[in-house]
Every structure is written in structure tokens, then in C-alpha cells.
Amino acid sequence: AIQMTQSPSSLSASVGDRVTITCRASQGIRNDLGWYQQKPGKAPNLLIYAASSLQSGVPSRFSGSGSGTDFTLTISSLQPEDFATYYCLQDYNYPWTFGQGTKVEIK
Amino acid sequence: QVQLQESGPGLVKPSETLSLTCTVSGGSISSHYWSWIRQPPGKGLEWIGYISYSGSTNYNPSLNSRVTISIDTSKNQFSLKLSSVTAADTAVYYCARRVPYCSGGSCYSLLDVWGKGTTVTVSS
Numbered sequence: 001a002i003q004m005t006q007s008p009s010s011l012s013a014s015v016g017d018r019v020t021i022t023c024r025a026s027q028g029i030r031n032d033l034g035w036y037q038q039k040p041g042k043a044p045n046l047l048i049y050a051a052s053s054l055q056s057g058v059p060s061r062f063s064g065s066g067s068g069t070d071f072t073l074t075i076s077s078l079q080p081e082d083f084a085t086y087y088c089l090q091d092y093n094y095p096w097t098f099g100q101g102t103k104v105e106i107k
Numbered sequence: 108q109v110q111l112q113e114s115g116p117g118l119v120k121p122s123e124t125l126s127l128t129c130t131v132s133g134g135s136i137s138s139h140y141w142s143w144i145r146q147p148p149g150k151g152l153e154w155i156g157y158i159s160y161s162g163s164t165n166y167n168p169s170l171n172s173r174v175t176i177s178i179d180t181s182k183n184q185f186s187l188k189l190s191s192v193t194a195a196d197t198a199v200y201y202c203a204r205r206v207p208y209c210s211g212g213s214c215y216s217l218l219d220v221w222g223k224g225t226t227v228t229v230s231s
Binding site: 044 | 169201210213216217219222
């Protein structure tokens with residue numbers, strides 16, 4: 001199975017900060033990658049698909065980039081509602097695998 | 108607006124079979140693929156498998172042969188069965204809709220609608 005490694009595992013940031021989360025695949029996955037946001041006690045919510053396409057209804061401060069093995073999720077100006085855990089998910093081949101998650105906390 | 112709702116027992120005894128159902132409302136189950144994902148307490152997400160509207164399946168090998176996903180289009184439901192459960196199967200179980208997105212000759216899969224999740228505890 002393809003391993004997805006996210007970094008950092010957690011970070012502290014302030015409202016208005018630019019935040020970057022990375023996800024590295026153990027082998028090339030083209031751009032078959034999505035990013036999901038999960039708030040405590042809630043189901044994950046799709047933010048980005050195909051590495052860089054913004055899901056309908058998701059604020060434009062979220063963006064994704066990358067291809068092959070290295071991917072990035074960027075929040076351009078962190079808002080109070082963005083404090084959550086973020087997961088990457090590869091859908092290049094089966095079994096689909098998630099990163100271990102990155103928890104974004106208030107500084 | 109498509110909505111998904113998981114249902115099933117919240118407590119299962121060790122060695123028994125966990126059975127969950129996901130009911131799809133606001134849309135037809137016969138036009139997409141459907142997935143199960145789980146999350147142990149305090150841990151990350153694990154993809155369990157998917158089923159297509161025609162009944163084809165793909166499962167996570169980490170669950171070996173313990174998992175079965177089925178679909179009932181007449182009831183707009185799909186189901187998960189996980190046999191021989193242990194405490195390690197204690198988790199929140201989510202169902203989700205998988206939709207395709209194709210562009211530039213490549214196709215991708217999105218999990219765009221999720222149920223709220225149901226907690227299953229394995230304990231005697």
C-alpha cells in the first residue's frame with residue numbers, strides 16, 4: 001500500500017497567518033490526491049481534489065499544489081473556523097490511504 | 108441535496124459480526140459509488156472499501172477477508188459487515204459517496220458527501 005506522510009503532525013498559528021501543510025507519497029501518485037478538513041466530532045469535509053482543484057463552496061483561501069510524490073495544502077489567511085485537523089488522501093490505487101493528519105491549533 | 112445516514116448497533120461483542128447500514132436520501136444510489144471509512148478513537152482515518160451501484164467491490168487488504176460491502180438499490184441503502192471483530196475495530200464508522208471527476212484525459216475520485224458517522228464499540 002502507498003504510504004502518505006504528512007508534516008507537521010500539528011502546528012500552532014494565529015488568525016491571519018499563512019499555513020502550509022505537506023503530504024508526501026511513498027511512490028508517485030500523479031496528482032490523484034485530495035485534502036479533507038475534519039472538526040472535532042464531525043465527519044471530514046472535502047476541500048481539494050485532483051491535488052489543486054477547489055471543491056465547490058470551499059473558500060478561496062484554501063489551495064493545493066503538487067504532483068508525483070510531494071503535495072501542499074495552503075491556507076492563505078487562517079480564519080477562526082479553520083482550526084481543525086487536515087488529512088490528505090491518495091486515490092491513485094487501492095487501497096486508498098490517508099495521511100496521519102495535521103492538527104491546526106490556535107496560538 | 109444528497110444525505111447519508113449510518114445506522115446499526117453501537118456495541119458488538121468480540122468475535123461477532125459488526126453490521127452497519129448507510130441510507131441514501133435526496134438522490135439515487137444507482138448513479139455513484141459508495142464507500143466506508145473508519146476512525147479509531149483519537150486516531151486517523153482508514154479507508155475500508157467501496158461498492159459500485161452495480162455491486163462491484165474493492166476492499167482494504169488490511170481487513171483481510173473479514174469485510175463485506177453490499178448494496179440494496181430498492182431501499183437506497185448499502186451495508187458493511189465486518190466479521191470476527193476485536194477491540195481494534197472500535198471506531199467511528201463513516202459512509203461516503205464517491206464521485207468521479209475527469210479532466211484532461213485523467214479521472215479522479217472524490218468523497219464529496221459523508222454521513223455523520225456512527226460509533227461502534229467492541230466489548231463484552
